[in-house]
Amino acid sequence: MNSLLLLWNLLVEFLTVNAKPLLQVLLLPGMAFILGFAIIAVWFERKFLARAMLRVGPYYCGKRSGVLQVFADFIKLFLKEIIVPEKTDFLFFAAMPVLVSTLPALALVLIPFDQNWVLWNMGGLSLPMFFAIAGLAPLLPIFAGWAANNKYSFIGAFRVAYMYISAEIPLVLCGAAVAIMAGSFDLLKIVEAQQNMWFAVPQFLGFVIFFLGVIIAAERTPFDIPVAEVELVLGWRTEYSGILFGFTMMAEYVMFQAWTLLFITLYLGGFNGPNIFGNPTISHIFWFLAKFAFLVVVIILIRTVYPRLRLDQMLKLGWKYMTPLAVLNLVIVLAMKMWGIY
Secondary structure (H helix, E strand, O other): OHHHHHHHHHHHHHHHHHHHHHHHHHOOOOHHHHHHHHHHHHHHHHHHHHHHOOOOOOOOOOOOOOOHHHHHHHHHHHHOOOOOOOOOOHHHHHHHHHHHHHHHHHHHOOOOOOOOOOOOOOHHHHHHHHHHHHHHOOHHHHHHHHHHOOHHHHHHHHHHHHHHHHHHHHHHHHHHHHHHHHOOOOHHHHHHOOOOOOOOOOOHHHHHHHHHHHHHHOOOOOOOHHHOHHHHOOHHHOOOOHHHHHHHHHHHHHHHHHHHHHHHHHHOOOOOOOOOOOOHHHHHHHHHHHHHHHHHHHHHHHHHHOOOOOHHHHHHHHHHHHHHHHHHHHHHHHHHHHOOOO
16 A cells, blocks of 8 residues: 555656646647647648639538548658659658658657646757757758659759759848847847837738748748649659658648748747736647647638749749848848847
């Protein structure tokens, strides 16, 4: 009896000390949040686009809501045979889909959902670390396209390289401007600096540039150039099948998730919002997720409005417009700091 009581006390003490880290790892911003977003986003995008395009979309699976279609697709991909083409580099070919969907997830743990709800608090290194992790992610599709030994995969891999280089420079410049205005590279302090005014107001130019960069980094329409179906079959994903193809599709939503959450943190006040639940942490998480849901709907809606750009059009946008305007935004922020305007 005493042994059972001792074990119970140890269990209660363990949960008291470690409950929050466990919830963060398993729920938010951990595995359940990442997987749950991918499932919900795929279902919602299919239904939302169907309504926007005046067609049916998923209908019969799951009592006419189509909600079970996502799970059916996952089971289908999990059970299908993985076909490995001849003359491929098998190590890179098999490893890249797994890495390309997990590496961006590491950046998610840097995002603060509350002052006390940060899974990996690196202080003044959190913003540079996010860019470092996210900057490695584009290398994986390049390796995957090379390893597949297919012309469409190879062309798609080169498009990834061209597109990300032209987009990440404006993203880094805009991130530097936000850090200068906040006086810190710490994502938590950047959010706290926006309690009175979101940085989207004084840095509207950077706000627009970073928003375009988020869509580019997530390879969303009109910037889904590396996987252009009508041109490249499916780009760098062409030769993948089965669960490996499922990982490549998962990667798109993980990148989408990571960059959108960073955008909210830098420009839309992060978790700042009225305390409507009594508990500040719960209110902060609610407002952060509400902003996230709104942006997801907006970015998905863009897919119904704009066609895919050509590669040369995208590069022109990145190098001729986004990069110079990002430099201008940085200069404006430096001038505001020097003159004490903000």
